[in-house]
Amino acid sequence: MKGMVFTSLADLVEDEFGIAAWNRALARIDSVVDGAYVFADTYPASEMLELVSALEQELDTPADALLDLFGQKLFFDLYRLYPELVDCHKELIPFLASVGSDIHEEMKVLHVDAEVPDMSCEFYDRNRMTMYYDSPRKMCLLAEGLVRGAAQHFNRKIGLVHSECMHRGATRCKFEMQLL
Amino acid sequence: MSETDNDYKIAYQREKKARKRAEEIIEERNREMYHLRQDLSEAREQLQSNEETLLQADKLKSMGQLASGITHEINNPLAYITSNVHQLNEFYATLTRFIAQQRLAHEEEVDDEMRKDLAIIMEDTPEIFSEIDEGLARISNIVSNVKRFARKHARHRALSDINQEIRATLKLVEKQLKPETRITLKLENLPLVSCNVSEIGQVVINLVMNADQAYPEPGGEIVISTRTEGRCVIIGVSDKGPGIPEDAIDNIFDPFFTTKPVGEGTGLGLSVSYGIVEDHGGKISVASELGAGTTFTIVLPID
Numbered sequence: 001m002k003g004m005v006f007t008s009l010a011d012l013v014e015d016e017f018g019i020a021a022w023n024r025a026l027a028r029i030d031s032v033v034d035g036a037y038v039f040a041d042t043y044p045a046s047e048m049l050e051l052v053s054a055l056e057q058e059l060d061t062p063a064d065a066l067l068d069l070f071g072q073k074l075f076f077d078l079y080r081l082y083p084e085l086v087d088c089h090k091e092l093i094p095f096l097a098s099v100g101s102d103i104h105e106e107m108k109v110l111h112v113d114a115e116v117p118d119m120s121c122e123f124y125d126r127n128r129m130t131m132y133y134d135s136p137r138k139m140c141l142l143a144e145g146l147v148r149g150a151a152q153h154f155n156r157k158i159g160l161v162h163s164e165c166m167h168r169g170a171t172r173c174k175f176e177m178q179l180l
Numbered sequence: 181m182s183e184t185d186n187d188y189k190i191a192y193q194r195e196k197k198a199r200k201r202a203e204e205i206i207e208e209r210n211r212e213m214y215h216l217r218q219d220l221s222e223a224r225e226q227l228q229s230n231e232e233t234l235l236q237a238d239k240l241k242s243m244g245q246l247a248s249g250i251t252h253e254i255n256n257p258l259a260y261i262t263s264n265v266h267q268l269n270e271f272y273a274t275l276t277r278f279i280a281q282q283r284l285a286h287e288e289e290v291d292d293e294m295r296k297d298l299a300i301i302m303e304d305t306p307e308i309f310s311e312i313d314e315g316l317a318r319i320s321n322i323v324s325n326v327k328r329f330a331r332k333h334a335r336h337r338a339l340s341d342i343n344q345e346i347r348a349t350l351k352l353v354e355k356q357l358k359p360e361t362r363i364t365l366k367l368e369n370l371p372l373v374s375c376n377v378s379e380i381g382q383v384v385i386n387l388v389m390n391a392d393q394a395y396p397e398p399g400g401e402i403v404i405s406t407r408t409e410g411r412c413v414i415i416g417v418s419d420k421g422p423g424i425p426e427d428a429i430d431n432i433f434d435p436f437f438t439t440k441p442v443g444e445g446t447g448l449g450l451s452v453s454y455g456i457v458e459d460h461g462g463k464i465s466v467a468s469e470l471g472a473g474t475t476f477t478i479v480l481p482i483d
Contacts, residue, residue: 020187026194036197040205 001045001137002114006037008077009051012070017059028054042113045137064141071145072152079153082106092154093179096131096147097123117143118172127179134172140165147175156180233465240433240454247326247435254323262316269309276302325448326435337460339372342380342413342480343406349381350404353388360398363388366405371482373413379456380480383464386449387417387476394421394474412462413480420473424466432466 013022026035029050032043056063079086085103089095100119107114117135124130131147133140144162151158157180164174279298283290290298350363357363384404391402405416424432431437433454438447457464461481468474 014191018187019191020184023187023190033201034194034197036194036201038198038201038205040209041201 001043001048002111003037003041003043004039004077004081005048005074006043006051007039008074009048009070010035010037011077012073013055013059016069021055021058025051025054025058028058045115045139048139049137067139067141068145068148071142071147072149073145074142075146075149075153078146086150086153091126092151092156092158093123093126093129093177095150095154096177097121097129100131119143129177131175131177132172133175134166138166140167140173143173144175147177236430236433237458240451240458243435243451244455251323251326254319258316258319258323262320265309265312265316272305272309322448325452337374337376340375340377340380342370342373342375342415343367345377345381346384346404346406346415349384350388352381353385356389357392358395358398358400360400361392361395362399362401364401364403366403368405368407370406370408370413373480373482375460375480376456380460383453383456383478384415384417386453390449390476391417391419391421391474394419396422408482409479411482413482415478415480416475418473418475423470423472424468424474425470429466429468433464 010022013025022035029047031047033041037043052063052066055061055066059066082103085106086095089098100121104116104119107116115137117133117137117139119134120132122130133143140162144160147158147160159178159180161176162173163176164170164172166173279302283298346365346367354363388402388404392400394400401420403416403418405414405418407414428437433450434447435451436447437451454464457478457480463479465477465479466474467477
């Protein structure tokens with residue numbers, strides 16, 4: 001997993017919960033770099049899962065809420081880095097539809113070692129779509145947070161139903177989304 | 181130390197470690213960028229060189245087609261002019277005998293002026309025929325050389341020892357070089373090459389003669405080398421003469437291009453050499469530096 005995801009999480013925890021909380025969370029895991037994450041480096045995805053679990057315990061906050069919050073922040077960090085990939089869309093739904101097909105492909109070009117989830121979608125109209133998420137890392141809740149972050153960016157309210165989930169035995173996650 | 185201070189200390193150590201790693205990454209990327217830039221630069225140079233070679237080959241191909249057409253058109257009138265001149269020469273001999281007989285029979289009827297004119301005509305005409313013959317032979321030679329530059333059909337080829345051919349060729353050409361010219365041979369063992377040895381010999385003669393003529397003063401050195409590179413045999417002919425000017429080097433293989441004074445060269449030697457080497461599936465190239473000398477390199481495929 002790209003280092004920027006780790007540094008983004010570190011920033012979030014340090015800013016929202018304090019340096020001590022981040023230190024304690026790091027102390028709970030066996031980090032390959034002792035938590036000295038670098039934006040341009042790459043780390044095992046399992047370490048991110050360990051971190052989320054450590055934070056859940058340390059902050060006494062459910063992982064889904066934490067990941068949702070992190071997803072929203074991550075969207076803005078990503079937008080700061082690659083605004084052109086977002087700004088070429090005027091509406092939320094067409095943007096979300098382009099994530100699996102265009103944006104992830106672009107990421108693989110920019111970072112050859114990037115591990116992006118498989119995302120596909122059924123695009124019904126400008127207001128409604130279904131997105132499918134498939135990844136061995138099962139970070140679907142982070143994806144949900146990213147969607148909410150995107151909705152904030154486009155200044156839209158979105159109804160999101162995570163109707164099928166890999167954590168509940170589904171082969172892939174299904175997000176049914178509709179603009180409100 | 182309070183807990184908060186310790187937390188900051190831990191965070192500082194972590195950030196310091198991260199910074200060091202970030203610096204390493206930047207250094208790695210810089211190095212990668214440097215190598216990429218080098219590769220790109222080399223690729224661009226190679227591309228440029230290939231483009232120039234292609235343009236040169238294309239130009240010479242067009243010239244070959246043009247030359248082929250022109251030589252064909254010249255050959256027909258040349259054939260009947262040559263034949264007619266020969267016939268005319270024979271007629272003239274008959275006429276000369278007839279005039280001689282008539283003069284003897286009618287000596288008293290021939291006035292002095294006519295006698296003088298006849299004497300001049302009889303004296304000059306054989307020389308005129310000789311000059312015409314010489315001119316026709318030169319035209320025929322030029323046409324034949326141009327045809328060799330332009331032709332596409334391979335003549336008889338056999339597996340040949342290039343080194344042996346070079347040595348034999350040098351014996352032939354030696355007397356035509358400046359007596360003080362030194363020839364240095366750096367011939368490595370070569371596999372046999374399928375070629376027309378007399379044609380390859382012709383190329384070597386052309387290059388050696390050119391190298392010799394490149395030296396304005398006697399005592400120049402010509403180095404002839406051979407070596408194997410992959411599935412090719414490389415022949416090099418080098419001199420340390422004044423070099424070829426940059427504005428001439430692009431045209432050096434063009435038919436009739438010469439840097440020699442008018443009348444001292446037809447400008448066909450190198451174009452014929454080019455045609456022969458190309459016809460063998462090889463390449464001929466030149467590298468020259470003003471004041472340092474010139475090297476012609478022939479690459480011949482072994483198979």
